[in-house]
Amino acid sequence: MSSPASPSLRPARYAGLDGLRALAVALVVVYHLFPQWLLRSGFVGVDVFFVISGFLITSLLLREREVTGRIHLVVFWRRRARRLLPALAVMVTVCATWAWLVGGDVLVRLGWQVLGAATFSYNWLSIAGGSGYFSADTPELFRNLWSLAVEEQFYVLWPLLLPLILVLPRAWARAALALVLAAGSAVWMGVVASDGGDPTRAYFGTDTHAFGILLGVALAFALPRLLTAPPAWLDGRVARAVGLSVGLAAVAGLVGVATLPAGDGIGTFPGVLLAASALTAVAIVAGVAPRSWFGRAVDVAPLRWIGDRSYAIYLWHWPVLVLLVACAQTGPADATVPVWLGLLTLALTLGAAELSYRFVERPVRRRGFRGSLRELRARLAGTPRSRFGALATLAVALGVVGGTTAAIAAAPTRSSGADVVAAGAEALRQASASPAVSPPLAPPTPRPSTAAADPGPVPAPTPSAVGGGQISAVGDSVMLASAPALLERYPGAQIDAKVSRSMYAAPGILRALAAAGQLRTYVVLALGTNGAIDTGSLDQVREIIGPQRTLVLVNAYAPRSWIPGVNRTISDYAAQHPGVVVADWSDAIAPHVGLLAGDHIHPGMAGGRIFAATVGDAIAAAEEAKARAQYLMALRAYRLAHPYLPEPH
Numbered sequence: 001m002s003s004p005a006s007p008s009l010r011p012a013r014y015a016g017l018d019g020l021r022a023l024a025v026a027l028v029v030v031y032h033l034f035p036q037w038l039l040r041s042g043f044v045g046v047d048v049f050f051v052i053s054g055f056l057i058t059s060l061l062l063r064e065r066e067v068t069g070r071i072h073l074v075v076f077w078r079r080r081a082r083r084l085l086p087a088l089a090v091m092v093t094v095c096a097t098w099a100w101l102v103g104g105d106v107l108v109r110l111g112w113q114v115l116g117a118a119t120f121s122y123n124w125l126s127i128a129g130g131s132g133y134f135s136a137d138t139p140e141l142f143r144n145l146w147s148l149a150v151e152e153q154f155y156v157l158w159p160l161l162l163p164l165i166l167v168l169p170r171a172w173a174r175a176a177l178a179l180v181l182a183a184g185s186a187v188w189m190g191v192v193a194s195d196g197g198d199p200t201r202a203y204f205g206t207d208t209h210a211f212g213i214l215l216g217v218a219l220a221f222a223l224p225r226l227l228t229a230p231p232a233w234l235d236g237r238v239a240r241a242v243g244l245s246v247g248l249a250a251v252a253g254l255v256g257v258a259t260l261p262a263g264d265g266i267g268t269f270p271g272v273l274l275a276a277s278a279l280t281a282v283a284i285v286a287g288v289a290p291r292s293w294f295g296r297a298v299d300v301a302p303l304r305w306i307g308d309r310s311y312a313i314y315l316w317h318w319p320v321l322v323l324l325v326a327c328a329q330t331g332p333a334d335a336t337v338p339v340w341l342g343l344l345t346l347a348l349t350l351g352a353a354e355l356s357y358r359f360v361e362r363p364v365r366r367r368g369f370r371g372s373l374r375e376l377r378a379r380l381a382g383t384p385r386s387r388f389g390a391l392a393t394l395a396v397a398l399g400v401v402g403g404t405t406a407a408i409a410a411a412p413t414r415s416s417g418a419d420v421v422a423a424g425a426e427a428l429r430q431a432s433a434s435p436a437v438s439p440p441l442a443p444p445t446p447r448p449s450t451a452a453a454d455p456g457p458v459p460a461p462t463p464s465a466v467g468g469g470q471i472s473a474v475g476d477s478v479m480l481a482s483a484p485a486l487l488e489r490y491p492g493a494q495i496d497a498k499v500s501r502s503m504y505a506a507p508g509i510l511r512a513l514a515a516a517g518q519l520r521t522y523v524v525l526a527l528g529t530n531g532a533i534d535t536g537s538l539d540q541v542r543e544i545i546g547p548q549r550t551l552v553l554v555n556a557y558a559p560r561s562w563i564p565g566v567n568r569t570i571s572d573y574a575a576q577h578p579g580v581v582v583a584d585w586s587d588a589i590a591p592h593v594g595l596l597a598g599d600h601i602h603p604g605m606a607g608g609r610i611f612a613a614t615v616g617d618a619i620a621a622a623e624e625a626k627a628r629a630q631y632l633m634a635l636r637a638y639r640l641a642h643p644y645l646p647e648p649h
Contacts, residue, residue: 014056014059014284014287014288014295015287015288015292015295015296015299016247016283016284016286016287016288016292016294016295016298016299017052017056017284017287017288017307018298018299018303018304018307018308019287019295019297019298019299019300019303019304019307020048020052020280020283020284020287020298020307021048021049021052021306021307021310022302022303022304022306022307022310023045023048023251023254023255023298023303024045024046024048024049024052024310025045025049025306025310025313025314026045026306027039027042027043027044027045027048027254027255027258028042028043028045028046028314028317029313029314029317029346029349030042031043031045031258032317032318032321033317033321033337033342033345033346034337034339034342035337035560036337036339036564038259039255039258039259040258040259040260040261040262040562041257041258041259041260041261041262041268041272042258043262044254044257044258044272044273044276045258046147047212047273047276047277047280048212048254048276048277048280049147049151049310049314050147050150050151050209050212050213050216050277051212051213051215051216051219051277051280051281051284052216052280052284053151053154053213053216054154054212054213054214054215054216054217054219054220055216055217055219055220055284056216056220057154057155057158058158058162058216058217058220058221059220059223059224060076061076061158061159061162062220062221062224064076065166071159071162071163073159073160076155076159077155077156077159078368080152080155081369082364082365082368082369083311083361083365084148084152084311086360086361086364087311087312087315087356087357087360087361088117088145088148088315090356090360090400091312091315091316091319091352091356092114092117092118092142092404093397093400093401093403093404094400095141095142095316095319095320095323096110096114096141096400096403096404096407096408097399097400097402097403097404097406097407098323098403099141099323099326099407100403100404100406100407100410101403102323102326102327103410104326104416104598105326105415105416105417105597105598105599106141106322106323106326107141107407107410107411107412108140108411108412108413108414108415108418109129109140109411109413110141110407110408110411111408111411112125112129113125113140113141113142113145114142114404114408116142116145116149117142117145117148120148120149120152120153120156121149121153122142122145122146122148122149123146123147123149123150123204123205123206124149124204124205124206126140126143126146126200126204127200127201127204127205130499131143131200139318139322140322141319141322141323142318142319143318144314144315144317144318144319145315146204148315149206150204150206150209150210150213151213153206154206154210154213158217165177165178171221171222171224171225172221172222174221175218175219175221175222176218178214178215178217178218178221179214179215179218181210181214182210182211182212182214182215182218183211185207185208185209185210185211185214186211186270186274188207188208189202189203189205189208189209189211189269189270189273190202190266190269190270192205192208192269193264193265193266193268193269193270194265194266199264199268199269200500202269202270203269209273211270211273211274211277212273212276212277212280215277215278215280215281216281216284218281219281219284219285223285223288226289227288227289227290230289230290234289234290235290235291239289240289240291240292240293241293243286243289243292243293243294244286244292244293244294244297246282246286246294247282247283247286247287247292247294247295247297247298248294248297250279250280250282250283250286251279251283251298253275253279254276254279254280254283257272257275257276257279258276260272261532262531262532262562263504263531263532263534264502264504264531265504308357309350309353309354309356309357311361312352312353312354312356312357312361313349313350313353315353315356316348316349316352316353316356317345317346317349320345320348320349320352321337321341321342321345324341324344324345324348325337325341325559326598328341337559363375376390376393376394415597415598415599416597416598416599416602417477417481417597417598417599417601417602419597420481420597420602420603420604420608421477421480421481421499421602423481423484423605424479424480424481424482424483424484424497424608425480425483427483427484427487428480428483428487428495428497431487431495464623464626464627466490466521466522466619466620466623467490467491467492468487468490468491468492468493468494469492469493469520470520470521470522471490471493471494471520471521471522471524471619472493472494472496472510472513472518472519472520472522472523472524473486473493473494473495473496473497473523473524473525473526473615474496474497474506474509474510474523474524474525474526474527475495475496475497475501475524475525475526475527475554476497476498476499476500476501476502476526476527476528476529476530477497477498477499477500477501477529477601477602478526478529478556478558478585478601478602478603478611479495479497479526479554479611480497480498480499481597481602481603481604481607481608482603482607482608482611482612483495483497483608484605484608485603485605485608485609485611485612486608486611486612486615488609488612489609489612489613489616490612490616494513494518494520496509496513497526500530501527501530502527502530502531502533503525503527503528503531503533503534503537503538504531504537505527506525506527506537506540506541507537507540507541507544510523510541510544510545511544514544514545519544519545519549520549521548521549521550522549522550522552522619522622523541523545523549523550523551523552524552524554524583524615525541525551525552525553525554526554526556526583526585528554528555528556528563528566528567528570529556529558529560529563529601531562532562532565532566532569533566533569533570534569535569535573538553538573542577542579542580547579549579550579550580550581550619550622551579551580551581552580552581552582552583552615552618552619552622553570553573553574553580553581553582553583554582554583554585554611554614554615554618555567555570555571555582555583555584555585555586556585556586557585557586557589557590557601558600558601559599559600559601563586567586570582581618581619581621581622581625582618583614583615583617583618584614584618585610585611585614588610588611588613588614589603589607589610589611592606592607592610595607595610
C-alpha cells in the first residue's frame with residue numbers, strides 16, 4: 001500500500017474550492033462581527049463548509065481506494081487529527097486563559113465547553129445542556145465549535161459506512177442514495193424545527209444538519225467520471241463561459257440567501273440552509289470542471305489566502321469577539337455590536353489565524369506530531385538562539401495550559417443572567433403554589449386628564465385602576481427575570497414566561513388560555529428578545545384575544561442584531577391597530593444598563609421594577625384612552641339629546 005505521504009495520495013487541489021471557503025468564512029464572520037449589516041442569515045456559511053467537506057473527504061477516500069485497493073482508517077484519522085487538533089488546542093487554551101483573566105460570565109460552563117471541544121461532541125453537549133444558539137442569553141465562549149463537532153463526527157463515521165455504500169455497483173446509485181439520505185435529514189430538521197420552540201436542536205443536531213455534507217458526498221460519487229474523462233463539448237469555450245456564468249450566479253445566490261431574514265420555522269430550518277447547500281453544490285461543479293474559468297476566477301490570490309486560513313479564521317473569530325465584548329464592559333449602543341469592536345475583532349482574528357497557519361498548522365501537517373516533537377528536542381539541544389525560542393514556546397504552552405486549568409476550576413455553572421432568571425422562575429413557582437385569592441386592585445396612578453373637568457351633565461374622564469387579576473402576561477426570559485417585580489406591582493397577575501421563547505409561540509399559548517377561559521382583560525406580550533417578529537403572529541394574537549381585550553406589546557433591549565427591527569415592527573403595528581399599546585422597555589432601561597446582568601439583557605430586581613413600571617405606564621395610558629373614548633361618546637350623546645342647550649365645558 002502507498003504511504004499516506006506519497007504523491008499519489010496527497011489531497012488534490014480542486015479549482016474554486018479555496019475561493020468558496022473564503023466566501024463561507026466571510027459570511028459567518030460578517031454575520032457575527034457586523035450583525036447590523038445585511039447578512040442576516042450569514043450563518044449559512046457553515047453549510048457551505050459542510051458541502052465542501054463532504055465532497056473533499058469522500059473524494060479523498062475514493063481516490064485512496066482506487067490507488068491502494070483499500071481505505072486505511074487509522075491513516076485517514078491521523079491525517080484529520082493533524083489537520084484539526086493543533087490549531088484547535090492552541091485556540092482553546094489561549095482563549096480560556098484570556099477568559100480566566102477577564103472573569104465573569106465568559107467562564108460559565110467552561111469545563112463542559114472544553115470537554116466538548118476536546119471530544120468533538122460540542123453540539124450534543126450544548127443540546128443536552130439547553131444552550132440556545134439563536135437565543136439572547138450570554139454567548140458561550142466556544143459556541144462556534146458545534147459545527148466542527150458535526151464535521152468530525154462525519155470524519156469518524158463516514159469511512160466506516162462508505163464500504164457499505166460501495167457495495168452498490170453504479171456511481172449514480174451511490175449518488176442517488178446520498179441524495180435520499182440528504183433529503184431525509186432535511187425533512188427531519190423541518191420536523192424538529194416545526195414545534196415552535198428554539199431551533200437549536202434542529203440546527204446543532206448531526207442527524208438534522210447532515211444534508212449539506214451528504215450533498216457533497218453525492219457530488220463526490222457523481223463527478224469522478226466527468227473529471228477524469230470529460231466529454232469533448234465540456235472543453236469548449238461556450239461550455240466554460242456557461243460554467244463561469246452559472247458559478248457566478250451560484251455565488252450571487254449564496255450572498256442573496258445570506259441576506260434573508262432568519263426565522264424559527266421551516267422557512268429557515270431547513271429552507272434557507274438547503275438553498276445555500278444546493279447553491280454551493282452548483283458552485284463546486286462549476287469550479288472543478290476541467291479548465292474551468294470560474295474556478296480560476298474565484299481562486300484569485302486574496303481569496304486563496306483567506307481560503308487557506310479559513311479554518312483558523314473560523315476558530316478564532318467568535319471567542320475573540322466574546323472576550324472583547326466582555327472586556328469592553330458596555331452594552332452595545334443601538335443593541336448591536338459596535339463597528340469599532342467588530343473591526344478590532346477582525347484584525348485580531350486575521351493576525352491569530354496567520355500565526356496559527358504559519359507556526360502551528362503547516363509545521364504539524366508537514367512533520368506530523370512526532371516529527372514536531374523531534375524538531376522541538378533538536379532546538380532545545382541546538383544553538384543558544386534556537387534553545388531560547390524552544391524554551392519560550394514551552395513557557396507559553398505551560399502558561400496557557402495552566403491558565404486553562406485555572407479557568408475551568410473557577411468557572412461558574414450559571415451566568416449572572418441565568419441567576420436573575422432563576423430567581424424569577426422561583427418567584428413564579430411560589431406564586432403558583434400560594435392559595436388563589438382575589439388580588440387587591442392597585443390604586444390608580446394619577447395622570448393628567450386630556451379633557452377639562454366639567455361640573456355639568458358630562459363628567460370628566462377618569463381612568464380605572466387595574467389590578468393583577470386583570471393581567472395575562474406571556475414572555476421570554478426577560479419577563480421571567482422581571483417576574484418578582486411584576487408580581488410586586490400586580491399581585492395575582494397571570495405570568496407565563498420561559499427562556500428562549502419567541503413571538504411564534506404566542507398564538508398557541510394564548511389560544512390555550514382562551515379555550516380554558518383564563519384569558520384576562522390585559523394581555524401583555526414580551527417576546528422580542530430572541531428573534532424577529534412577523535406581523536402574521538401579531539394578527540393571530542389579536543384574533544385570539546378579541547376586540548374586548550387590550551394588547552400590550554413590550555419592546556426589547558438586547559445586544560442582538562434583530563432588536564431594532566423588532567422594536568420598529570412593534571411600534572408600527574401598535575400605530576396601525578387600535579387596542580394595541582407599546583410598553584417601551586428599550587427606552588426605559590437604556591439609561592440604567594447597570595441594573596442588567598452581565599449579558600446586558602436580563603434585569604435584576606431593581607431593573608425588574610423598571611420593567612413593571614413600563615408595563616404599568618402602558619396599561620395606564622390604555623385606561624386613559626378608554627376613559628377619553630367613553631367621555632367623547634357621552635359628549636356626543638349629550639349633544640344629540642340636547643341640540644339647543646349650550647355644550648358642556
